[in-house]
Amino acid sequence: MRNISHARLTKVVVFLIAIVCLTGTAKAIINMEFNEVHLSSINQDHYFESRAFADESYGLTSALAQLIGKYKSEEYILSGKALTKKDSRIIEDELYNEYYSNEYNHDLKEADNKRIFKEKYAEDINRKKEERMREQVREFYQLLGTLEAYEGTMYYASDGEQVFSNSELNKKEQFESYDAYMLFEDYQQKFYPKQVKESQYLNYFTHNVEKLNPQTDVIYLAFTDSFLQQKMQEWEKDKTIAKRYFYEFILFVAGFILSFVYLIIVIGRTSFKDKDIHFHVIDKLYNDLNIVIAVSLPAMWIAVMVEVLHDIYMLATVPILIIVLLLILSLVKHIKNRTILSHTLIYQILKKAFLAVKHVFDSGSIGVKTVLLVIGYPIVVAATFFMFPITIGLAAWFALKKVKSFNRIKEGVEHIKSGDLHHRIEVDGKGEFSRLAADINRITDGLKNSVDSEIKSERLKTELITNVSHDIRTPLTSIITYVDLLKIENDPEKITEYVDVLDQKSKRLKLLTDDLFEAAKASSGSMPVQLERIDIVSLLTQGIGEMGGKIEASALDVKFAHPTEKVYVKADGKLLWRSIENLFSNIFKYAQPTSRVYIDVEDLGNEVLVTFKNISAYELNISVDELMERFTRGDESRSSQGSGLGLSIAESLIHIQHGKFLVQVDGDLFKAMIYLPKFPNE
Helix, strand or coil, X not given: CCCHHHCHHHHHHHHHHHHHHHHHHXXXXXXXXXXXXXXXXHHCCCHHHCHHHHHHHHHHHHHHHHHHHHHCCHXXXXXXXXXXXXXXXXXXXXXXXXXXXXXXXXXXXXXXXXXHHHHHCHHHHHHHHHHHHHHHHHHHHHHHHHHHHCCCEEEEEECCCCEEECCCCCCHHHHCCCCEEEEEECCEEEEECHHHHHCXXXXXXXXXXXXXXXXXXXXXXXXXXXXXXXXXXXXXHHHHHHHHHHHHHHXXXXXXXXXXXXXXXXXXXXXXXXXXXXXCHHHHCCHHXXXXXXXXXXXXXXXXXXXXXXXXXXXXXXXXXXXXXXXXXXXXXXXHCCCCCCCCHHHHHHHHHHXXXXXXXXXXXXXXXXXXXXXXXXXXXXXXXHHHHHHHHHHHXXXXXXXXXXXXXXXXXXXXXXXXXXXXXXXXXXXXXXXXXXXXXXXXXXXXXXXXXXXXXXXXXXXXXXHHHHHXXXXXXXXXXXXXXXXXXXXXXXXXXXXXXXXXXXXXXXXXXXXXXXXXXXXXXXCXXXXXXXXXXXXXXXXXXXXXXXXXXXXCEEXXXXXXXXXXXXXXXXHHHHHHHHHHHHHXXXXXXXXXXXXXXXXCCCEEXXXXXXXXXXXXXXXXXXXXXXXXXXXXXXXCCCCCCHHHHHHHHHHXXXXXXXXXXXXXXXXXXXXXXXXXXX
């Protein structure tokens, strides 16, 4: 069944749904903004609790409070009484800054400068104050004009001398006869109906009144029935519109969230099992440029909506939203692919710069690196002048680190020069000093291996002379002894017995010399090799059969495991059999009587493994390397009849046939493994 959830058509449809929901959300926001809809009215039950009533009341209370509390009359303003200390200080500070820039005498005290300033700038200060008073007069008449524009309201405000009123009403009882009023008098505030006092906006339209003198200042406000009915109808209409816009906003936002979450889940993949992220042309845009565009377009859209095109927003909104959503989904792909940082223009520039410098340091000469440091470091210092101490500190730290590395190499060379070949020079990093230390360590290892090899060679020569002398002298001594006995013996039976012993010892001596000769030829590589196709299973089967007598004499139980099909190896038949014969000979001499011997053949593909396993009759208290040395026997007493060359000869013979010969020892278990190249199929 086709994966519909990740189908391209499904993604396109959901993307269009998301755009429609985003456009609807933007439309709802724009409508609420330009129609000055107050969402708080949705949860309000009465007009007197609303922001609309608070705005109406604020205009009246604020204007009346300023008229009786600050401006009072034109004569009062022009007399300078409306100027506050703050106004005077602002004027003087503004002129004093001018004086300080042009005429300030730094040789005088601050108090003397201020005295001189007030003397020189007295006319300018008075002129500025007069300008401010004229501004206050304009503000005074603007407030009066604001009050005259209000219809359907009755007000009376007085400070005991000045009176501002738009009717003949001047008693609070007269204002209390209306269905809605506000009275501010003698530290008391009275509101009707009660919803006015319960409004959350009460402090908003009364805080200016609270600054008045409660002993002299009074403000009475009342609203006519016709005015209230009109405002309530408008408020109810606005409330209905606010609800509609709000529900549209919630619906579109919910639709966008659902569609956007779906797009986040499926974007970049063809199924839920798909582990790879599939990119398109837009995804090649660097992520930092993507973010700049995705942020800039909505900002430009908001500016255009506010300043110019609020009536035709659809023409600009839909294309911008499509582009922004595509850019955001591209970022989501990179987040999924874990390339949100690596696929940025800044990262790529820094990476290429770093790799270029690194390439010079890794492949360039010391001279090039020195020139690069000499030129590059001042540039870095100039570019980071605002953090100059940190740059200097980093440079000092880097130089100190390199000096320590050099000293460590110098001390290490002194150790090695004095004969300590086990000393290692440890230098961290991948620079020149690190590579130099590694090269010196390799030279030391080579030197140490050469010394060890030479010591081992000398030891082997000594042991070889000792072992050869012992193994040759033993049968030779017997031969000399029995020849001397023959010279004086007249008994025919004794003579026959002595001749048999001489024959046995001479054959033993011949076998020893033959083994020495064969070992020398095999290790020198001068032995001719004729590689051919050998059926290894047949060769082993034939060998086991030929040695049946020796196997029975040793009371050994041979277990032979091999593949059912024929297995061919590329080897020299004579040399291979000589190697196998040596292993059988080794088994007959050193295997535990009545124990089992395991011979396994395994096809490893390009090579064939032949394994011989047996239990030793002697304790194998020697290492594998020692066991493979010439003249080494499984019995340290050297009481057996072997020459100690069997394993060494077998290893050399297998090696010249391009094979491998390995030995493993585990307690009394002896294991020999022969790896031979498999003959290629025809």
